[in-house]
Amino acid sequence: MVAERLPPVIVGAGPAGTRAAETLVHAGLRPIVIDEAPSNGGQIYRRQPSGFTRPGKALYGFEASRAAALFGAFDRLAGSIDHRPNTLVWSIRPGSIGAGLMHLVSSERANALPFDQVIFATGATDRVIPLPGWTLPGVFTLGGAQVALKYQGCAIGQRTAFVGTGPLLYLVAYQYAKAGAKVAAVLDTAPLSAKLRALPGLSANAQATARGLYYLFWLRSRGVPVQLGIHPLAIEGRDGVTAIAWRDPHGGSHATPCDAVAMGYGLRSETQLADLAEVPFAWDALHRQWLPTRDAAGRTPVAGIYLAGDGGGALGADAAELAGERVALALLQDRGAADNGRSHADRIAAINRRLDRYLRFRRGLERAFPFPAHLAGDLADETLLCRCEGITAGEVRRAVREFGAHEINRAKAFSRVGMGRCQGRMCGPAAAEIVAGALGVPIEQAGRLRAQAPVKPLPMAAVLDDAAASARHG
C-alpha cells in the first residue's frame, strides 16, 4: 500500500523537519526533505560553512549537546531520505495532481514536484517594529546579528546596542560579549514588573528560565548596561548608525553611542506556503498572528497538508522537535502505514502531554516580554514602515482614513504596504497594528495579509526556466 504512493515531502530541515524525517524513515518511507539553506539545522542549529572550525560549544552554548544529537540524527538519515538543500519552495498549487504541485528553484533552475502529502516545517523569522532610522546601515535584526556571528564569525559592528524584547535579546547580547564584541547596551521594552508577574508561567521550563537569568546577570556583572521598560525613540546617524536614542521609564531621554543596532521583538511564523495551499487561518492571540489552522497532531483541514514547529506558532526548538515527530505520526496514520507496537494515536497523545509544558512556558514568556504593540500602533506618520517600497506609517493611515481601506489587504492595494519584495515579512506585524489603530478596531479585525507566489523573489534565470517548463507541459 505504502509503495504505491508518492513519497511524503518535508519543507524545512530544522529541528521539526529533522525529527519528522526520522520518524518517517523509521516507518519505512523515504521522504523528500527540501530546504533553501545549504545544510540542515534550521535557524537555531544553523551549521557554519565548510572550512569553519569553531566547536559546537562555541556556536550553540548550552544547546551544544542538543545540536549534536540533532545533527547526528540527520546524518544517520543520509541515504534513507532524498535531501535537497539549496532548494526554495516558491509556490504551491493545490489539487492538480494528488494533493498538489510544488514549485522549486535550485541553483537558478526551476522544476515542479507533484506531491500528495507535505509537512511544512518552515520555522520563523524575527518580528520587527520599525523605528525612525531603522533602515540605516548598521541596523540588523536580532536573528541577523546572531547569524552574522554563528555563520560568519562576525559582529555586526564595533559597538552594538541590542533593542527590543524577548529571550533572544539577552541570548544574542551574551553571545556577542562572550565572543569578544563590545555590547553598548541591552534595551528591553518589557518592564521588570512584567518579568516578576511571569515567574509562575516561566517555571514550566525552569532550565530555560535559569539560563535567561544567567545571561542577564552575566551581562550586568561585566558592566553592560541593561535597561528595562525603555521606550525606543530613534536610531541616529546619516550614512550609518552613530547612536540609539531611548527614554527610560521615568521619562529621562538618553542617547547610547553605538555603530550597530540589533533589534527584534520575538518571532513570527513563516506561513506563506500553507496560505498558498489554501489552508484556512485563524487569529492566534498568544502569537498575535494569523496562523494556519490544524488539529492537535498538526493536520490542517486540507487533506495532505501538515504543519510542525515554529511555522505554526513559535514555541522554540525543543517543542519543534516534538511537533516534528508528532506530525509524522499523524501523516503515517493517514497513510494507513502499519505501526509497530504502540499505536500512533497513543504516541501522539504522549507527545501532546509533553508539549503542553512548552505552551505554558511560551505563555509565561509572553508575560515576561510582552509584545509592545503600542510602539507599532503609535509610529509617527513620517516614520518609514515598509523598507521595500519606502512607505510611511502615515501613508497607511491615509489609506484607511481617506480611501476607506477597511482591512489590511485594501490598505495594501492603496498604499502598496506589504507588496514589496519581502512580502510583508518585515513590515506586516506593525502594518496590522497601524491599520487596527486607524480603524479603531481590535487587531484581529484588521485582516490578514495574504501570501503571493513566489514567496521570495526568484533569480531571473529561474523565471525564464519556469516559463519554458510551463510552455512544455502546457
Place this chain on the structure above:
Amino acid sequence: MTSKPRGQFVRLAETGRRPITLTIDGVARTALAGDTLLTAILVNGRCVRRSEFGGDGAVAGAPRAGFCVMGACQDCWVSLDDGRRVRACTTFAENGMKVRTAHGG
C-alpha cells in the same frame, strides 16, 4: 578612494580561512573563503545598495546594508558584472567575483 574604508562587520573568529580577492565597485578587496557576499562587502565598507526610495523623509538613494542576514528582507540584492542579480546574504563570495553595490559609482 583606494584606501580601505571602515567596515561595518567586525571579524571575531574564523580568521584563518583562505583569503580571496573580489572586486567591489571596481576596487579589489580581500575577503575569506566561506564569506557570504554580504560579509565580504560589509567587512570592507558600510553600504550594500542604494534604496530606490527615500526613507524617513530622506531622498531616494539612501544607503542600505541588509537587515535580516537570512534571506527574508530582500534588502541586500546586488549586481554581478556577469549580469546576474543575487541576494548578498545567501550567496557565497567567490574569488574573482565582480560586484556592484550601486554605491560610490
